[in-house]
Amino acid sequence: MSAVDRRVKDLDTIAAVLPMERRDELAELLTDQDVETLRHLVNEGMGANTLRALTSDLAYLQAWSLAATGRSLPWPAPEALLLKFVAHHLWDPEKRLTDPGHGMPADVEHKLRLQGLLRVPGPHAPDTVRRRLATWSTLTKWRGLEGVFSSPALKSAIRLAVRATPRPRKRKSAKAVTGDILLKVIATCTTGSLRDVRDRAILMVAFGSGGRRRSEIAGLRIEQLQPEAPIPIEGGAPLPSLSIHLGRTKTSGADNDEVVYLSGRPVDALNAWLAAAKIDKGSVFRAIDRWGNVSRRPLDPKAINDILKQRAKMAGLDPGEFSAHGLRSGYLTEAANRGIPLPEAMEQSRHRSVQQASEYYNSASRRSGRAARLL
Incomplete structure (x- = not known):
C-alpha cells in the first residue's frame, strides 16, 4: 500500500x-x-x-x-x-x-x-x-x-x-433573507415533489429556528429533535412545537448543549418532509437523485447554499445577491422589523456577540427611522 x-x-x-x-x-x-x-x-x-x-x-x-x-x-x-x-x-x-x-x-x-x-x-x-x-x-x-x-x-x-490595499468589508450575503423574501422563495416549492417538500422544510427550519448556519442544517439528525407540548393559541388550533438540540456550536463551550425552538408552520413543513421521505433516524436533510431516491447520507453544507440560490432564481430574484448566511442575517433583520427585543432574538439565533447581532438591528431601525426620511 x-x-x-x-x-x-x-x-x-x-x-x-x-x-x-x-x-x-x-x-x-x-x-x-x-x-x-x-x-x-x-x-x-x-x-x-x-x-x-x-x-x-x-x-x-x-x-x-x-x-x-x-x-x-x-x-x-x-x-x-x-x-x-x-x-x-x-x-x-x-x-x-x-x-x-x-x-x-x-x-x-x-x-x-x-x-x-x-x-x-x-x-x-x-x-x-x-x-x-x-x-x-x-x-x-x-x-x-x-x-x-x-x-x-x-x-x-x-x-x-x-x-x-484598502478594501471595503463585504457581508457574507449581500442581502438578508427577510420574511417577504422567504415567502417568495418558498412559493417555488409547491408541486408536492420530494425535492420541493425537502427544500421547503430546509428553508423554513433554517429561518424559523433562528437563522441556523448551513452546516447546522446539513448536519441535523433525528436524534436532535425533541417534540414539545403544543402551544395554545386563543381562538385557534394549538401550534406544533419541537426543540432542536444543537450540541456544541461555533460559539458555545465544549460542554454546552445549545437548544433552539421551532413552532408552527416550520414544524409542519419538517414533519411533511420526514413523512414523505420515510426518515425516522439518522440525517434529516438528504440528497435526492435524478430518479427521486433519497440518499442515506446528509446533504453537504454547500448544498444548502445552492438550494437557496436556485430557489431565489426560480422566484425571479438575483441569486448572486443571496447566500445561506442571508437566512441568518435575515432572521435578525426580520426580528428587528417586527419589534422583537434584541435579547429575545439572540436567545433563538444563539449569537454570543451583542455587537454583531445589533448590526442587523441598527441597520433595520436606521433604514426605517426618521433620520433616514428627512426629505
Whole structure:
C-alpha cells in the first residue's frame, strides 16, 4: 500500500467530519503527520465545522508551500517563510500592473489554480490570510513547537500590506433573507415533489429556528429533535412545537448543549418532509437523485447554499445577491422589523456577540427611522 493509499484509508476513519469529495486530494497534499493530527483532533472532540475549516486551511498551506518552495511545510516555520506567505497573498493590484514580479509569482499562482485551490483573481482578503496564519500557528503549537507568529516583523508586514490595499468589508450575503423574501422563495416549492417538500422544510427550519448556519442544517439528525407540548393559541388550533438540540456550536463551550425552538408552520413543513421521505433516524436533510431516491447520507453544507440560490432564481430574484448566511442575517433583520427585543432574538439565533447581532438591528431601525426620511 502506497503512502497516499494509506492516508486515504486513514481519512476514511474520520469521514463524518471531513469533505469526502476532497478525500483523494487531501491524501495527496497532507503528510502522514498531518492526517494523524486530524484523527487525534476528531478523537478529542473538536467541532466538525472547526475541523473542516482547519483541514481546508492546512491543505492550502501545504499546496502553497510545495508550489512556492518545492517542499512540504516545515515545523516550525521560519519567519522568512511566513513573510513570503504574506507577500504572496497580500499585494497591490495597481503595482502589479507595472511590476509583474509583485505579489504571488506566476508559476506558483498557476499551480494553485490547476489544483482548484486559487479561484478568485487578485490578492486574498486580509481576514483569510490572518485565519490561515492562525491555523498554521495552532498546528505548530499542537506539535509541541514554538512558532514566530507573533514576531514584530510579521505583524508589521500584515499591517502595512492591508493599509496599502484598502478594501471595503463585504457581508457574507449581500442581502438578508427577510420574511417577504422567504415567502417568495418558498412559493417555488409547491408541486408536492420530494425535492420541493425537502427544500421547503430546509428553508423554513433554517429561518424559523433562528437563522441556523448551513452546516447546522446539513448536519441535523433525528436524534436532535425533541417534540414539545403544543402551544395554545386563543381562538385557534394549538401550534406544533419541537426543540432542536444543537450540541456544541461555533460559539458555545465544549460542554454546552445549545437548544433552539421551532413552532408552527416550520414544524409542519419538517414533519411533511420526514413523512414523505420515510426518515425516522439518522440525517434529516438528504440528497435526492435524478430518479427521486433519497440518499442515506446528509446533504453537504454547500448544498444548502445552492438550494437557496436556485430557489431565489426560480422566484425571479438575483441569486448572486443571496447566500445561506442571508437566512441568518435575515432572521435578525426580520426580528428587528417586527419589534422583537434584541435579547429575545439572540436567545433563538444563539449569537454570543451583542455587537454583531445589533448590526442587523441598527441597520433595520436606521433604514426605517426618521433620520433616514428627512426629505
